[in-house]
Amino acid sequence: MSEHSVTVVRLDRTSPTEREKIVLGVQDLLLAQQVIAPNDRRDASWQPSSWKAGPAARTAVAEPVDWFDAFLDTANNGVDIDGERHVHHPVENDEAPRCPECAAEAPTVYTDTYGDWLEQWWTAGDEPLFTCDQCGWTGPIGDWCSEFSVLIGAPAVTFFNWPPLSPTLITAIRETLGGGTGSVVSHW
Structure with a gap:
């Protein structure tokens, strides 16, 4: 079985204190919208994330999917909100970005x-x-235009094995992260 994730990450440099405040802001946003809830069944191999899908998780997806109930019982379907700087790589999805002005391939x-x-x-x-x-x-x-290119930064929010997320949610996360942001869609 394959896995996938969507990560929204801040690319600008931030201090550890700023990152901590941003992480709390993202947590507050997702908790207030009930998109996430504390993971009360955390397990290193089954549910490793600190956060799980919350009671309003359906509102976070781009469009209804008939497999959403099954998704709620799927392994590794949590959410990580991380304040440490990491490389976010698309793994099997890796492709060079395109110019936002003319759509040419990366130089x-x-x-x-x-x-x-x-x-x-x-x-x-x-x-x-x-x-x-x-x-x-x-x-x-x-x-540059791509969801499938490598990015480095912090803080980052990663949704594991979720249906496609709504543009409204992605925008709210980016606004809460502040500064320059990007997203990486990974598959492995």
């Missing part, structure tokens, strides 16, 4: 130096900038 330097800029982003903490080979637009990697 050659993106793919040719992938390991180098990723290591630099991880160690130095600055989101890399890329320039489109076709139209000349320049912007940080989080502003």
Whole structure:
């Protein structure tokens, strides 16, 4: 059986104190909307997340799915809200982003130096900038169009094995995270 997740992550640098406040803000948002609830059946292999689907979890999905009741009993369907900086990788979904101005594929330097800029982003903490080979637009990697590219940052909210999330919920999470944000859809 395969797994998937959707992670919404803040890309801007933040201090540990700021990250802690943001994590609490995201928790408050999702608890107030009853999208999540404390995981009272936490288990390292079955339900490892601190949060589980809450009583209003159905309101968090983009459209009704006939398998939602089965989803509630699925292993690893929790939510993690993490204040530590991590690499968020799409795993099997990995693909280069596209230019938001002209939709051209990422510049050659993106793919040719992938390991180098990723290591630099991880160690130095600055989101890399890329320039489109076709139209000349320049912007940080989080502003390029893709849900299937690697991002680094914190805090992050990860939904494991949920049906597609509503754009309204994603927007509310991004606003609560503040700053520049991105999302990564992973499959493994």
